[in-house]
Amino acid sequence: MFGNVWTIDGTGMVVVVNAVVVSAVLIGLGWFLARGKLTSGVPKGRQVLGEFATDFFLNKARGMVYDYDRDTVVQTVTPFLGTLFFFILASNLFAMIPIPVVNRPPTSFYSVTLGLAVSAIFGNLVIAARLKGPTGALKHLFWPNPVQFVSEITDVLSLSLRLFGNIGGEYMTLVLVAAVVPVGIPLILHVLGLIPTFVQAFVFTLLTASFLASGLHREERAGKAKHRVFRRKKPEPA
Amino acid sequence: MNTTLMALVAVIPIAAGAVVAAFAMRKISVTALEGMTRQPEIAQLFTAMLIGMALVEALAIYTLVVTLVLAGKIVVS
Secondary structure, eight states, X not given: OOOOSSOSSSSOHHHHHHHHHHHHHHHHHHHHHHOSOOOSSSOOTHHHHHHHHHHHHHHHHHTTOSSSOXXXXXXXXXXXXXHHHHHXXXXXXXXXXXXXXXXXXXXXXXHHHHHHHHHHXXXXXXXXXXXXXXXXXXXXXXXXXXXXXXXXXXXXXXXXXXXXXXXXXXXXXXXXXXXXXXXXXXHHHHHHTHHHHHHHHHHHHHHXXXXXXXXXXXXXOTTOOOOOSSOOOOOOOO | OOHHHHHHHHTHXXXXXXXXXXXXXXXXXXXXXXXXXXXXXXXXXXXXXXXXXXXXXXXXXXXXXXXXHHHHTOOXX
16 A cells, blocks of 8 residues: 555665755765854853754763773764764654655655675774773674674664664654645644654664663773682792 | 454454554553652653553554555455
8 A cells, every 4th residue: 555665666776865964964964063263261152052962962972981092982982872873863853844755755765775784883893892802892792692783783784773763663664644634634744743753763873872881891800819729829029 | 365354353463463562551551650749850760661661552554454455455345
């Protein structure tokens, strides 16, 4: 009845075009907020908006700094989390536009959400490898539980399915209801659909951040001093 | 396969998933509301409630995906 929900046409060009349009909008917005003179004193004008947007991710990144170099952590983690959040938020908001083909948000395709989840978990691995060294990152995948890498795979599945189900389900409901009652009820669905739009972007970013934080922290060594069974004699001072 | 049987079976996952998720979310929201009325100044309680709801809702969405896959395989004979 509603045809193929995975793509509108057979070629999948809609996914790519919509995702490119979302990225272009985001890049244009970022360029617009960052041009002109930026002061490091009291900000005014559009710099306030840019700082407000960046501040949340900066504080999240600062919460992950334990015994690493603070500047490296903050500079690596903040753009990663911020890009994920703003891309998902902008592409979810595309469902509000009343033009027919641009209407369909890129995150209502499972291919896009699977790609986002894979890149989020892979990015966690890359950041952990960059900050802890490659052996440290691999040790996190295998150490406390030898099949811990399976939990990474289920993290990918849960992140992607959650986002796809919420946004894709909302879009499918809109299409079905608008085929029956064109005026009135779709407005209510649009307004109610604003809530999962923000919540899902927030939850995706927060879960990625918590996976990253659990992957970065070193194990507690407080109670585990090395216990030698046969004590070595201390060398005599010469 | 029998179209009627498949159409009847396809609706079971989402029905069960929605009911069970609704019960779990009821408990979450009741506890969060009680906490918010006791101590209105805690800022993180609303955030924690949203995250809890999203995690429970994800389980209901897995059942929705199962239903969609099954419903996509129904061929009208």
